[in-house]
Amino acid sequence: MSSFSEFLESISWYHWLIILLALTILCALLVEIIYFIRTFNCVFYAKFIKKRIHILEKCSVGGICLTRDIDTMLNHMNNARYFRELDLARIDFYLRTRLYDEVRKNRGQIVLANANIRFRKFIPVFGRFKITTKALYWNDDSLFLEHKFIGKNGVIHAILLCEQKFIKCSGENVINALLSQGDPVLSKPEMPLEVTKFLEFQEVSRKTLSSSTV
Known part of the structure; x- marks a missing residue:
């Protein structure tokens, strides 16, 4: 010693x-x-x-494109980085809406199952942006979120629709518990057209995969 x-x-x-x-x-x-x-x-x-928000409220987190985020063109954000930034946006949404707490209370999990992104305008290096997150719709199996990358002067750089899968718990029970915490109590919205088409695409993809061979 x-x-x-x-x-x-x-x-x-x-x-x-x-x-x-x-x-x-x-x-x-x-x-x-x-x-x-x-x-x-x-x-x-x-x-x-940050303050707590209702499950149907929109929340946002800020970000900036640094040199470690750029692609080989050296002047704008790499496409893969958009999904990395969304990890933080979902964490913010899960915690501030108490969604994560409610899922854990029901002894379940919630994971990313599907995502579709549309790029509209690149985010330049050192460009600042915010990501807004909003719940669009849900069912017993899934929660559908809309993310928007919003830059200077309100320009929407990209918009993403994703499906969060509930594991070992009921999505309806989880969200209904959160809805009841609102003042006034809000009801479930109608399924938006983009969610309907998103589900149709996923079904086509599922059938294609099930019938294909390696």
């Missing part, structure tokens, strides 16, 4: 600096540190700073 203490005392400050730098680089290679830091901040702000 004493020899180990002597060993630690023999290491100079610049050796500790090199070790710290090496560990930082190793962590950066193994995991995307900034993503996890942003996720932690998103959870913290949604739970303790």
Whole structure:
């Protein structure tokens, strides 16, 4: 034990600096540190700073396209990054609407099952944007969310419709419990046309996959 203490005392400050730098680089290679830091901040702000909202209210989170987000053209956001940003938008929505708490109370889970995105205008490097999230419709199996990437002067850069699947719990029970917390109590909206067409497309895709071979 004493020899180990002597060993630690023999290491100079610049050796500790090199070790710290090496560990930082190793962590950066193994995991995307900034993503996890942003996720932690998103959870913290949604739970303790931002106000709670009703399940049918729209919420938003901010973002900026940095150099690590750009594609090979070097001037705008990579398409894959849109989905990464949506992870944070959904976390914000789940926590502020208490949807996550209600799903856990019912001993279930909620996961992304399907998504369809339409790109309208690229987000430039260092361009700021916000992502709005709104519940459009739900059934016993799924919740359908609409996400919009909104930039300067209200320009919609992209719009995405996704299906969140309820696992081991009833979507109707979960959402009805959240609806009852509203003042006044709101009712389930009619199925929007985009959700109807989205489900039709998913059914066609399911049949195509079931009949195809590798």
